[in-house]
Amino acid sequence: MKYIKAAVVLTAMVLTAANVTVFARAPYTDIGNTAAETAINYLYDTKCLTFAGTADIRLFHPDQAITRGELAQLLCDTMPVFRTAGDAGKIEDPVQTGARxxxxxxxxxIMTNQGDGTFHPTDIVTREELAAVIYRYMAYYQMENADTTGTPFADEKEISAQYLPMVQALHRQYVIGQKTNYFRPQQPVTRAEAASLLFRLIKPDGTYISHVDVQKQVMKTLGTLYGSSLSYFDQGTMYWQGDTLVLALKGDIPSGLVRRLKDEITPPGVVVLRKAKYSHSDYIHMRDKAVRIFVKDEGVQNYVGAEPDYAKEQIVLTAHYPVRPDTAAAIAKAVGNHAVRIEVLPAIGQYGAAAVSVQK
Known part of the structure; x- marks a missing residue:
C-alpha cells in the first residue's frame, strides 16, 4: 500500500519533537499478541491515544467500540496544529479538550454533525461512517493511492447511499477491505481497528523504529557531552523526520558528537546531524512572542495553535480566519522576516483545500 504525497509529510508532522519528553511504550496489558499491537504502540509513543483516558492506564480495551468523540480526539491528536491549540490559554479539562x-x-x-445538527459524541462509529471519515481525512492531507478495478463488496447494497461513493473509492485504493469481501457497513468499529487503519495511513509500509529507544540513547549521549540534555537544547533542536532523528545545531557541529553518535546509537544511521539557524530555546521564545502579538491583535478566538517547523526553520502559527496585514507585519517585525509562517484553516467543510499561507 502506498500513499504518494502527504503520507510521509504526515509522519514527520506527527513525530515532530515540539518538546523534549521521551515517552514509553504503551503500558497496556491487554494488547499483547493482537494484530493492532504495533499500531497501538506507535500511536501511544506519538501521543495520539489521549482518548483512551487514564482511568486505568493498564487497559486499552482494544475490542471496545470506539465512539464519535473518541475518534475525533484520535484524529485530532495526529494533527499537530490542533495539539498546540491550548498555547494561548491552557485547556486541561478533558471535557473541554474533547470539545475542542x-x-x-x-x-x-473531516467529521460532520448527525442529521439533527448535533455531533452525538457518545454514539458508536460504524464501519461505513469510519470509511467516510477516513476518506475526508485523506482528502484533507491530499493523500493519493492508485485506483484499481476490483470486485465490489458482496454486501454493497447494505451500505447507506451517503457513504457508498466513499466506501467504493477506499475499496478501489485498498485502504479498506476484508478477505471475505464483506464490508459489514453497520458493524461497530473497535478501538483496535481504528488504531490499525490510522497507523496504515501514517505508516503505509508498516515499519516502526522505536523512537523511545533511540531518544533514550541520544539523551544519554547529549547528557554526557553537554552536562544535560536541556543544555543541548540551548544550542540545537531534535526532531523526527519519518524514522530519522535529526539533531540540528547552531554553529559548528562538534566532532566528538559525530563520533559518539556513530559509536553509541543503534540502529546505525537512525540519527543525522545538520546545521541550524535556531535552537529549541530560540523557537520557544519566537513562538511565545508571535502568539502574544497575535492574540493581542486578533483575539484568542482566531487562534488555533503554533508550533516549530524545524525542517523549514519557521514557527507555524495557524488561524481560523484570514489575518489582518498589520498583524502579520507586527509579528514579522518582532520575530523576524520569514521566521513565522501564518496559515489559515480551510473554510468549514472544505477538507480538500490546503491551508493558505499569509507569511509576511
Missing part, C-alpha cells in the same frame, strides 16, 4: 477536538474535526470537514 470535535470542533476541530467539524472545522476541517
Amino acid at each position: 477536538a470535535v470542533l476541530a474535526m467539524l472545522r476541517c470537514g
Whole structure:
C-alpha cells in the first residue's frame, strides 16, 4: 500500500519533537499478541491515544467500540496544529479538550454533525461512517493511492447511499477491505481497528523504529557531552523526520558528537546531524512572542495553535480566519522576516483545500 504525497509529510508532522519528553511504550496489558499491537504502540509513543483516558492506564480495551468523540480526539491528536491549540490559554479539562477536538474535526470537514445538527459524541462509529471519515481525512492531507478495478463488496447494497461513493473509492485504493469481501457497513468499529487503519495511513509500509529507544540513547549521549540534555537544547533542536532523528545545531557541529553518535546509537544511521539557524530555546521564545502579538491583535478566538517547523526553520502559527496585514507585519517585525509562517484553516467543510499561507 502506498500513499504518494502527504503520507510521509504526515509522519514527520506527527513525530515532530515540539518538546523534549521521551515517552514509553504503551503500558497496556491487554494488547499483547493482537494484530493492532504495533499500531497501538506507535500511536501511544506519538501521543495520539489521549482518548483512551487514564482511568486505568493498564487497559486499552482494544475490542471496545470506539465512539464519535473518541475518534475525533484520535484524529485530532495526529494533527499537530490542533495539539498546540491550548498555547494561548491552557485547556486541561478533558471535557473541554474533547470539545475542542470535535470542533476541530467539524472545522476541517473531516467529521460532520448527525442529521439533527448535533455531533452525538457518545454514539458508536460504524464501519461505513469510519470509511467516510477516513476518506475526508485523506482528502484533507491530499493523500493519493492508485485506483484499481476490483470486485465490489458482496454486501454493497447494505451500505447507506451517503457513504457508498466513499466506501467504493477506499475499496478501489485498498485502504479498506476484508478477505471475505464483506464490508459489514453497520458493524461497530473497535478501538483496535481504528488504531490499525490510522497507523496504515501514517505508516503505509508498516515499519516502526522505536523512537523511545533511540531518544533514550541520544539523551544519554547529549547528557554526557553537554552536562544535560536541556543544555543541548540551548544550542540545537531534535526532531523526527519519518524514522530519522535529526539533531540540528547552531554553529559548528562538534566532532566528538559525530563520533559518539556513530559509536553509541543503534540502529546505525537512525540519527543525522545538520546545521541550524535556531535552537529549541530560540523557537520557544519566537513562538511565545508571535502568539502574544497575535492574540493581542486578533483575539484568542482566531487562534488555533503554533508550533516549530524545524525542517523549514519557521514557527507555524495557524488561524481560523484570514489575518489582518498589520498583524502579520507586527509579528514579522518582532520575530523576524520569514521566521513565522501564518496559515489559515480551510473554510468549514472544505477538507480538500490546503491551508493558505499569509507569511509576511
